[in-house]
Amino acid sequence: MITDEQCRELERQAKQIRLTLIRMMGSGKAHHFGGSLSCVEILTALYFYKMHYQEGEPGHDDRDRLILSKGHAVPTQYACLAALSVLKPEEVPSLKTLGSRLQGHPDVRKTPGLEAPTGSLGQGLSFANGLALAARLDGAAHRIYVLLGDGELDEGQVWEAAMTTAHYRLDNLTAFVDRNGLQAQGATEAMKRLDSVPAKWAAFGWNVLQCDGHDLSALCSALDEATAVRGQPSVIVARTVKGKGVSFLEGRYQYHNAALSAGEAARALEELEQRGTEHTD
Amino acid sequence: MSTPAREATRDAYGRALARLGAVEPRIVALDADLFRSTRTSLFAERFPDRFFEMGIAEQDMVSTAAGLAMAGKIAFANSFAVFITGRAFDQVRQQVALPALNVRLCGSSAGLTLGADGATHQSVVDVALMRSLPNMTVVVPCDGPETERAVEASLTHQGPIYLRLSRYETPAWTSDVTDFAIGKAIRLREGRDITIAACGVIMGEALAAAGLLAKKGISAEVLDVHTIKPLDTDALLASAAKTGRVLTVEEHSIIGGLGSAVCEAVAERAESRIPVRRLGIRDTFGESGTADELLELHRLTAPHIACEAEGLSGIRNP
Numbered sequence: 001m002i003t004d005e006q007c008r009e010l011e012r013q014a015k016q017i018r019l020t021l022i023r024m025m026g027s028g029k030a031h032h033f034g035g036s037l038s039c040v041e042i043l044t045a046l047y048f049y050k051m052h053y054q055e056g057e058p059g060h061d062d063r064d065r066l067i068l069s070k071g072h073a074v075p076t077q078y079a080c081l082a083a084l085s086v087l088k089p090e091e092v093p094s095l096k097t098l099g100s101r102l103q104g105h106p107d108v109r110k111t112p113g114l115e116a117p118t119g120s121l122g123q124g125l126s127f128a129n130g131l132a133l134a135a136r137l138d139g140a141a142h143r144i145y146v147l148l149g150d151g152e153l154d155e156g157q158v159w160e161a162a163m164t165t166a167h168y169r170l171d172n173l174t175a176f177v178d179r180n181g182l183q184a185q186g187a188t189e190a191m192k193r194l195d196s197v198p199a200k201w202a203a204f205g206w207n208v209l210q211c212d213g214h215d216l217s218a219l220c221s222a223l224d225e226a227t228a229v230r231g232q233p234s235v236i237v238a239r240t241v242k243g244k245g246v247s248f249l250e251g252r253y254q255y256h257n258a259a260l261s262a263g264e265a266a267r268a269l270e271e272l273e274q275r276g277t278e279h280t281d
Numbered sequence: 282m283s284t285p286a287r288e289a290t291r292d293a294y295g296r297a298l299a300r301l302g303a304v305e306p307r308i309v310a311l312d313a314d315l316f317r318s319t320r321t322s323l324f325a326e327r328f329p330d331r332f333f334e335m336g337i338a339e340q341d342m343v344s345t346a347a348g349l350a351m352a353g354k355i356a357f358a359n360s361f362a363v364f365i366t367g368r369a370f371d372q373v374r375q376q377v378a379l380p381a382l383n384v385r386l387c388g389s390s391a392g393l394t395l396g397a398d399g400a401t402h403q404s405v406v407d408v409a410l411m412r413s414l415p416n417m418t419v420v421v422p423c424d425g426p427e428t429e430r431a432v433e434a435s436l437t438h439q440g441p442i443y444l445r446l447s448r449y450e451t452p453a454w455t456s457d458v459t460d461f462a463i464g465k466a467i468r469l470r471e472g473r474d475i476t477i478a479a480c481g482v483i484m485g486e487a488l489a490a491a492g493l494l495a496k497k498g499i500s501a502e503v504l505d506v507h508t509i510k511p512l513d514t515d516a517l518l519a520s521a522a523k524t525g526r527v528l529t530v531e532e533h534s535i536i537g538g539l540g541s542a543v544c545e546a547v548a549e550r551a552e553s554r555i556p557v558r559r560l561g562i563r564d565t566f567g568e569s570g571t572a573d574e575l576l577e578l579h580r581l582t583a584p585h586i587a588c589e590a591e592g593l594s595g596i597r598n599p
Binding site for chain 1: 309330331333335336338340341343344345346347348349350351352353354356371372374375376379380381
């Protein structure tokens with residue numbers, strides 16, 4: 001159970017992650033703003049509340065693993081890893097530039113702290129299943145967390161993988177769906193109807209939880225509940241807003257992967273600075 | 282242990298995996314509803330905890346294998362060659378080759394010798410697909426003993442391997458004591474007039490062709506190029522420099538496989554001009570038939586190989 005004090009601390013952390021993100025992505029160059037901002041609270045709840053993770057020690061055997069199946073949101077993971085002293089704050093602005101450790105999509109050979117090669121969508125859950133099967137085989141206690149996008153659920157392999165997790169009863173794995181309702185070219189329901197995401201996962205044999213994906217208290221409670229379930233994997237369908245935290249980015253698929261002008265980037269930072277840390281929904 | 286007179290490389294593979302499972306606890310195996318055909322069943326029976334049936338889902342299987350390898354396992358992923366390289370190509374590209382993980386992609390029932398199931402199931406471009414990927418090693422064993430050596434060698438190899446296996450039964454051309462190392466071609470027959478570079482289970486046709494050529498006074502050297510990537514360029518060029526010409530023989534498209542690899546090496550690295558001819562599947566798909574009928578149809582039997590070699594031998598080396 002998360003205390004009010006813990007919650008306020010996590011909200012402060014989430015605000016810092018957003019500020020780091022906007023500074024990292026800057027202006028004049030296309031970045032995945034929408035999907036990076038929508039999962040800030042999810043990653044904050046994982047890295048700074050739930051996951052067993054030693055600061056500055058990305059290679060520790062006992063660490064819990066987080067796989068971003070929606071690899072394009074890796075800037076949010078970089079921001080978390082920088083806050084955990086796995087990445088250096090000064091290298092954060094080098095994102096996506098030649099020679100940088102911070103690649104456009106996760107590259108496990110280049111960047112400490114990343115657990116899976118993703119980017120081409122639909123593959124992260126399968127990979128995570130492999131990590132979870134290995135952990136079970138080795139009698140290791142660490143847990144595997146996976147973040148999927150909702151648009152990504154169009155990929156058939158996600159459902160192959162969902163069957164595998166359920167078939168092998170991998171209760172050491174917990175998945176999130178970042179249900180922001182938008183994908184690269186429009187609304188998920190307009191591109192290809194998803195209908196009920198929770199019902200789909202339930203039909204595939206998963207324990208399904210739902211929560212407000214920007215409410216840190218709700219996210220932490222859902223995580224505690226999910227990880228207590230035995231004999232079945234759990235998925236948390238987190239309702240989110242694409243571009244969350246910056247008014248002119250919120251709910252706009254056009255900022256799935258786009259550049260901000262210098263003025264927009266400044267405005268975004270200003271908004272985030274001024275914004276309270278309290279839960280605003 | 283005595284090796285049967287004729288054996289398919291898939292059988293030798295299954296036997297080797299089950300044997301090595303006892304000495305190497307990091308080995309895990311995955312299959313996509315073909316474990317009896319791929320012979321992974323032998324491993325599955327002995328080590329049920331380390332065998333994962335993935336259902337008819339090759340993409341999921343390859344990505345799961347990559348995750349297991351990331352966690353320190355040596356993951357043998359099994360399906361028909363056509364599916365594991367084609368259906369799951371993007372998973373191999375992103376999650377196996379890019380991070381250079383210890384996944385062994387075992388492509389069973391490869392090539393035309395799959396036989397009656399026809400074009401949809403006959404892999405004729407699998408080597409080309411795998412060879413094009415950075416970090417990938419490609420091994421095409423020619424017989425049972427060589428397959429066993431390849432599986433053994435794979436345990437100490439760092440990075441991904443594509444292992445091409447067949448259901449075609451062939452005598453052993455190598456032996457249990459033949460020196461085997463990934464990336465080192467084996468000279469199966471010494472000659473001075475022409476180099477026949479071959480790989481895989483049609484090695485017997487290449488060797489028989491060399492016998493036919495000998496009767497005509499042409500001395501053919503036969504190289505078993507079991508590793509297509511990295512190609513043993515030194516052995517190939519040394520042989521080519523001696524004989525002055527190279528004929529490649531493979532049960533695969535002439536585009537992108539052994540023939541292409543040899544052409545690239547000879548064109549770029551040979552000090553003198555060496556003519557090369559490629560025998561293989563000439564940019565077409567397969568069809569139903571017996572393995573031997575299909576090899577005949579695609580002119581991959583000894584008399585055709587000998588005929589091509591004879592023609593090439595007649596070319597004056599400029």
